[in-house]
Amino acid sequence: MNDSKRIVLDAMGGDTGPRTVVEAMNLLEPELRSRVLLVGIEDEIKACEPDPDWGILHAGEVIGMNETPSQALRKKKNSSIAVGINHVKSGEAAAFVSAGNTGAVMAFAVNTLGRLSGVLRPAIAGTFPTSHHHKPCLVVDVGANVDCKPEQLRQFAVMGQTYYREVIGEEKPRVGLLSIGAEEEKGNELIHGTRELLKQAPINFIGHVEGRDIFNGSVDVVVCDGFVGNVILKASEGVATLLMEWIYHEVQNTAQKSGDNTLEQTFARLLKRVDYSETGGAPLLGVNGVCLISHGSSTAKAIANAVRTADQTIQHDVNEHITAEIGALSVAS
């Protein structure tokens, strides 16, 4: 086993725990699965009947979804998150994937792994669906940094571009700065301070974009501070949930009247399609190691996708690219 290709998967993360993670393992390609190490409470993992060949790394504790990152960092040194990330730190694995407490994963990753050379602040990149089905939009940052400076946003742009190019696969991803209008006079102080930096950065900068552009396929990487990005992430989930509620209501009404079940089949297909949890995982960009965070309500398919994404991130040497491109930025500026 080449340790540089190993992926540690948090068996305790997510709302449903080891059962969903074991299901996820069964969805993986055998070659990839053989490189995954499950981390968590061994008895609980074994109760879910994993294949006896799978590697298990015991960790005695679990960080709850509502624990504060700072408390977890101090008190949960034997948690699946801490043990998993330590395994990356020691070089015994290259990546860590978790559907657990986002803040705790971030705190342990930044604290234990540290930042890549030249990176001011790591950022979480969120993946949003677009009308161009197979090319999602990547929003950086969706929650790691609430008050940002223009220099940080410039780095988010570069890291986002690198990740998009290498992992999602697009030679020159279009990078937009999130604002409230296409015109340059629109925006707040942070936007005005960042725009000129982005114009001069070695990226395919397309200028200001608006909230709706995230979903219409007109931009690949959207740069914003983590407060705005997190609000968008959660508001989008809110809109989608509300619409699905309305649709379900209409579907029930119509199905009752017609006695026809094609509608419900259509609805089931739709639900699958709009399921945010299937998109895979949000990379924590800028830390010295590969780290992917999945939604707490991830399905087995979503967790399997996150493991595949982690593998792509390793295979494409994303962190080496980020270090080089951030380095070039510092020299140029």
Place this chain on the structure above:
Amino acid sequence: MNDSKRIVLDAMGGDTGPRTVVEAMNLLEPELRSRVLLVGIEDEIKACEPDPDWGILHAGEVIGMNETPSQALRKKKNSSIAVGINHVKSGEAAAFVSAGNTGAVMAFAVNTLGRLSGVLRPAIAGTFPTSHHHKPCLVVDVGANVDCKPEQLRQFAVMGQTYYREVIGEEKPRVGLLSIGAEEEKGNELIHGTRELLKQAPINFIGHVEGRDIFNGSVDVVVCDGFVGNVILKASEGVATLLMEWIYHEVQNTAQKSGDNTLEQTFARLLKRVDYSETGGAPLLGVNGVCLISHGSSTAKAIANAVRTADQTIQHDVNEHITAEIGALSVAS
């Protein structure tokens, strides 16, 4: 005619111009309609066959949807927006309603009407649908102020609460501060600075809320700066549009296979329901006069609803309440 009850309606606003506005007039209750004055290019309004009894106020120019507010303010003094708002300023009418250029309406309103006594900055209140069908969520601000101070957000909270109570009708609307987590340590500098002010304000403050809460019925008035609010407004439209695209695709697929058109009927009902344009109009809170801005793609029904909302705002003396409540705030603090 009691001038204090008159409403000036911009006949040139919106993507479709006078035709939709004339349709909107026909949807109004006769008593209300008799108090509306259409403002715009007289010939163009008359070409749409309005009732000969309707009042028309001629204005020789139109402000385009893409003109910058500052240019419009300087050059378009005879525009329907300028003439309409001057009519409110002079006391010949109490309210102005437009589906035209939002920035221009705001610029003329603030410039011509001025602020209500004690108000630091007027704000646009956006109305969002929620799962509790008849009680929308009001988000203040959705675009008037991009960089805000805590004192301004406190006023948005008070103005939003007043408007919600008087016009939407809820004795003690729940007011939330938009952040990225329920815990007090989550948020940015603005949030931390605002929270204590809101705790002490005479409002029903329920603490931090998140993006998804706007849509799930757990809060009535959400306070945020206008950059964040505008991004949410447009991102929500983006998500809704994308989902409708997907649904339409599924509906077409299924209908083709089954030859059944009940699905398409269901879809038509849905489209109506999710039509943002039917919600009516966003009040500009804090200016000395009633001013409502409708979406540029407003339907006749949406414009009629905006006129009804303007009427409610007048009838309930919302601006008098705002002045009193903002005044009390200044004395208390």
